[in-house]
Amino acid sequence: MVGIGFRREFAEEMISGEHIRPDFIEFAPENWMNIGGYWKKVLHRVVEKYPVLCHGLSLSIGSPEALDKSFLQYIKKFLREYNVQIYSEHLSYSKCDNAHMYDLLPIPFRMDAVRHIASRIQQVQDYLQRPLVMEIVSYYTPVAAEMSEVDFINEVVKQSGCQLLLDVNNIYVNAFNHQYDAKAFIQQLPLSKVAYIHMAGHEQVAPDLIIDTHGEPIIDPVYDLFEWTIQHLQPVPVLLERDFNIPEMAELQGELTRLKNICHKQWKRKDELVA
């Protein structure tokens, strides 16, 4: 299954299915909760047509302060209402001192942060009665790290029992920005826990820095890393994210088709080996 992030900019094209036809859609609950009028009608039309996965923005699992219970109540109701199959979030924080930041801030790679986050993930999973799928985020600087990134992620997964969202572009970006080997990093992850993959484009803003913009097409090296990665995974849903500089639908469909062909090639081969 290869899907795309649902955006208002191309909602009608998605509903018509004429120029773009993903296997599923993904959207952020925060962008659609408590919405009525025109866009609620559009949302209902699109969810009738495609299976839905949700990727949250405001849970802020890494926040120092307590979880927002009323927010979780809304999320639970929303996931049920739209029959959402996977709910994923970010391994980062976006709220501190009771203030939302609306972006993904890096968590210090420390063992106390691991324990804190694992406990919060468990609380969320218990409340929602479903596994949380946590995305390894792109980051531009480590903060007061006392352990490696990969050890941090492994410990969070081990202590919380969560699943992983492997954003292959994020791994490429992080490997470039922090000068490590992307494949070696991926090999050290608990790959049996990967439940979902994201793919996206990025922008290089300095000789030594890439920003994860979701505003450009996926580049060939990221496709290559994706193809290599999925050979080590069981088949999972794959999502194309495109949030800015929205191109013609044919271009997005081209990216979906390319991803689908890679999945078909690698995962079909795996199925044949298993058979």
Add this chain to the structure above:
Amino acid sequence: MNLLPDTYHIQQTFSTYCRTGEKVKLPGVAPHRLKHYRQLVFNMIRDTMEHAFPIAFKHIPTTRWNKMVKEFFSRHACQSYQVWKLPLEFYTYAVEHNWEDTYDIPFLNDLLAFEWAEMEVYNMEDIPAPAHSLSGNWLDTPLVLNPEHRLLSFNYPVHLVAKPKELLKNKGVYFVLLFRHPETGHVEFTDLSPWLAFLTEQLTLGITVKDILEYAPQLNITDTGTLERDTLAFLKHMQQLHFVLGFRQ
């Protein structure tokens, strides 16, 4: 809580930097990389406000607008987990901190209120209308109004005029009704006289047109013989616009 005070403090310092842009020292952090976080976070806030308040953004000098957005984000703890609701907090902050005087923009509260109301009504959750029929007695049957609306009063005609000089010349008492068209979802707005604003407010309370008309003399409205006719003409026009939905069953 499992988080140690030191880690907590580091996270606070990082997020405070993102909100204020004021220099901080954080262990293991490269300052030239840190600045990208401030840019990413602040760009999101700035873009959200520009999108929500396009008229204010266009007509308020850039330096003042930027100062407002920076002050708001650095001093206010944003509460909404939905970014589209953040402009309400910006508007509320402006009122609470008397920005009309601070920034010498007397129509600021009205303009922000109007632009926010347009966004709010467009996005607000669907509100089911009470049961109603399409025919009835205009004077004696309580009317059912489109519940997806806002009735606002202003000191400046921000719903009619955009240019600051024109606004300042026309200080007065204004009323505007915003409502969402039930089928298209578009937001329509109508300038109302004080009488029609009063009428609309009373109708939402379920009072009949006849009873409202009887109250007119107490508002010092002199009925020249056309008040009932003009009132009913307005209501019939508003029925065509899908604000008056029908007659209570």
